[in-house]
Each structure stands twice: as C-alpha cells, then as structure tokens.
Amino acid sequence: MNLEDTSSVAFMGEVTAGYTHEIRNILSIIAESVGLMQDILSMDRERMLQYLEKLQSSLDKVGKQLERGEALSTHLNRLAHAPDREHGQVDLEEAAQTMVALSQRFAKRRQLQLNHLPAERKVHIETRPVVVMMLIYSLIQAALQGAPKGTRLDVQAGLPDHRGRLVILCANHIAPADFHAAIPAEAWEALEALCRSVQAEAKQLAEEPGIEVLFP
Amino acid sequence: MSGVKVLLVDDEQEFTSALSERLEIRGHAVRVADSGEEALEIAEAEPPEVVVLDLKMPGLSGIEVLKRLKSMLPQVPVLLLTGYGSTEEGIKGMQLGAFDYLLKPLNITDLIKKMQEAVGGSQ
Numbered sequence: 001m002n003l004e005d006t007s008s009v010a011f012m013g014e015v016t017a018g019y020t021h022e023i024r025n026i027l028s029i030i031a032e033s034v035g036l037m038q039d040i041l042s043m044d045r046e047r048m049l050q051y052l053e054k055l056q057s058s059l060d061k062v063g064k065q066l067e068r069g070e071a072l073s074t075h076l077n078r079l080a081h082a083p084d085r086e087h088g089q090v091d092l093e094e095a096a097q098t099m100v101a102l103s104q105r106f107a108k109r110r111q112l113q114l115n116h117l118p119a120e121r122k123v124h125i126e127t128r129p130v131v132v133m134m135l136i137y138s139l140i141q142a143a144l145q146g147a148p149k150g151t152r153l154d155v156q157a158g159l160p161d162h163r164g165r166l167v168i169l170c171a172n173h174i175a176p177a178d179f180h181a182a183i184p185a186e187a188w189e190a191l192e193a194l195c196r197s198v199q200a201e202a203k204q205l206a207e208e209p210g211i212e213v214l215f216p
Numbered sequence: 217m218s219g220v221k222v223l224l225v226d227d228e229q230e231f232t233s234a235l236s237e238r239l240e241i242r243g244h245a246v247r248v249a250d251s252g253e254e255a256l257e258i259a260e261a262e263p264p265e266v267v268v269l270d271l272k273m274p275g276l277s278g279i280e281v282l283k284r285l286k287s288m289l290p291q292v293p294v295l296l297l298t299g300y301g302s303t304e305e306g307i308k309g310m311q312l313g314a315f316d317y318l319l320k321p322l323n324i325t326d327l328i329k330k331m332q333e334a335v336g337g338s339q
Binding site: 020021024025027028029030031032033035036039054058064108109110126135181 | 227228230231234237238241257272274275299320321322324
C-alpha cells in the first residue's frame with residue numbers, strides 16, 4: 001500500500017465514522033419518537049386525547065429523520081463509488097454538495113455552520129474522482145480550523161474562464177489574515193499536496209476570509 | 217415507586233424532546249440541556265438526582281462536562297450515552313467517576329433501571 005492509498009483509507013475511515021455517528025443519532029431520534037407513539041397509543045382514551053399533538057409531531061419527526069438518513073446515505077454511496085474510476089468526468093458541484101453533507105458533523109463539533117451554495121451552472125472537470133473528494137474534504141477541514149466559533153462557511157463550485165473552481169468563504173466579517181493564520185500549517189500542506197496530485201492550485205484569498213482551489 | 221429528578225444532556229434536540237416526554241409519562245421529572253455549558257448552569261442552580269449525558273457534543277465535550285460535574289456535585293451520579301465504536305470513551309468516563317454508560321439507540325427500560333440503580337435503588 002503506497003502513501004496515497006494509506007491517506008485514502010484514512011479519509012474514508014474518517015468520513016464513514018462521521019456518517020455512522022450521524023446515522024446513530026437519526027436512529028436514536030426515530031427509536032424515541034416511535035417509543036413515544038407506542039406510549040401514547042397504549043394510554044386510555046381520555047389521556048391519549050391530550051397527547052394527539054405529540055403523536056402528530058412524533059410522526060413528523062420520524063419522516064424528517066428518514067429523509068435526513070436517506071440523504072446522508074445517498075452522499076456516502078456517491079463517495080463510495082468515487083474510486084470506481086481512476087480518471088474521468090467529475091461534477092464538481094455534486095462532489096462539493098456530497099462533501100459538505102458528509103462534513104456536517106465536523107462543523108457542528110466546532111460550532112460552525114457549513115453550507116453548500118448552488119453553482120450558477122454545471123461544473124464538469126476531467127480529473128481523478130477520489131482525489132477530488134479528498135481535496136474538497138481537506139479544503140473544508142482547513143477552513144473549519146480557520147473560522148471562529150459561531151460563524152458560517154459557504155462552499156461553492158464555479159467555472160470562471162472555463163476552469164473548475166471551488167471556493168470556501170467565511171460568511172461573517174472577520175479579517176482574512178486572522179482566518180488564514182488560524183489554519184494549521186499541516187492542514188494547508190495536506191490540501192496543497194492533494195492539489196498537486198491533480199494539477200490544481202489552492203490560494204488563500206487576500207480580500208476575503210476564504211480559500212479557492214482552481215483546477216486545470 | 218416515585219420518579220427521579222433527571223438532567224438530560226444532548227445536543228440532538230429532537231432526541232431529548234422525545235426521550236424527556238417518555239420519561240415524564242413514566243413519572244420522572246426531566247430538565248433538558250442542549251450543551252455542556254447549559255448543563256453545568258442547570259446542575260448548579262438545581263442539582264438533579266442523576267445526569268444522563270451524551271459524550272459527543274459540540275463545544276464542551278461530554279468528558280469535560282463529566283469532570284466539571286464531578287468536581288461541582290460529586291454525589292450526583294452520571295450516566296453516559298455513547299455509540300458503538302465509542303465504548304472506549306465510556307470506559308474512560310467510568311474511570312473519571314461516571315456511574316455507567318449506555319449505548320445509543322437506547323432501551324428506555326434499561327435507562328430507567330440504570331437511573332434507579334444510580335440513585336441508590338431507593339426510588
């Protein structure tokens with residue numbers, strides 16, 4: 001196993017651990033909501049009537065969590081299929097959306113909001129799919145460390161001058177220099193190493209608290 | 217059998233709202249905190265008989281909350297909530313004074329049994 005394989009395995013492990021944690025939370029909410037519905041349905045009629053609203057809200061919760069679980073599973077499945085092809089067309093918009101969804105837990109732990117903003121048009125690039133997924137993950141991880149608690153990060157794909165571009169911006173008013181200084185050197189080096197392997201380049205934006213990655 | 221005064225700490229509000237409702241239906245008095253910081257404030261103002269604490273939370277981690285609770289209210293038992301693959305943290309929590317740890321998703325019968333054991337079986 002070479003160094004790139006080792007880091008791919010570590011990346012998949014981290015993302016899968018985050019996913020399973022989220023799924024566990026989803027199952028816990030479903031289990032408690034279903035349990036509450038069973039409790040209500042086993043009450044005598046008079047008492048049950050007082051809980052009708054809770055019955056409805058529990059049903060709504062179950063529906064909402066099923067949607068949350070289904071969306072997460074779709075994103076993990078998309079990531080799991082990234083290594084199917086060594087090289088090929090990548091929808092950068094879709095890849096960004098997937099990695100934002102799978103990184104929510106890490107953002108939450110840092111008390112940050114992480115959003116995906118839709119691209120103005122489709123962004124297709126010819127590259128190595130799994131490396132792009134790792135690169136977006138690494139970009140998000142670096143920005144999560146640069147952003148102060150309570151702030152929001154927006155990820156967006158674009159196609160300026162026919163080049164694939166990914167930007168992550170801190171939506172709050174913080175000095176770009178403070179944002180960049182808070183990113184640990186090793187996080188930045190990891191991002192740059194992934195960029196090099198697909199001939200992309202990462203830049204810290206001078207005017208805004210953010211990072212952009214330009215693909216060839 | 218009278219209810220237990222429990223402080224439930226977890227950042228998943230949809231989880232805590234359903235679980236607290238189920239505990240209340242069974243006669244327990246529940247306070248809910250969405251974060252470790254809030255849990256410490258509630259525990260200081262109105263000490264519970266038992267704390268049910270999730271280990272994975274944003275901000276103050278469950279382990280850090282446990283340490284502070286044990287220093288603030290050493291007599292109050294703490295039950296930890298953890299997931300498969302995180303039992304090591306549950307064990308670490310017990311070494312730091314937690315009464316026990318339970319795996320999520322929970323079985324409410326097991327939780328109540330454990331709560332009653334934790335408050336000394338006198339409930």
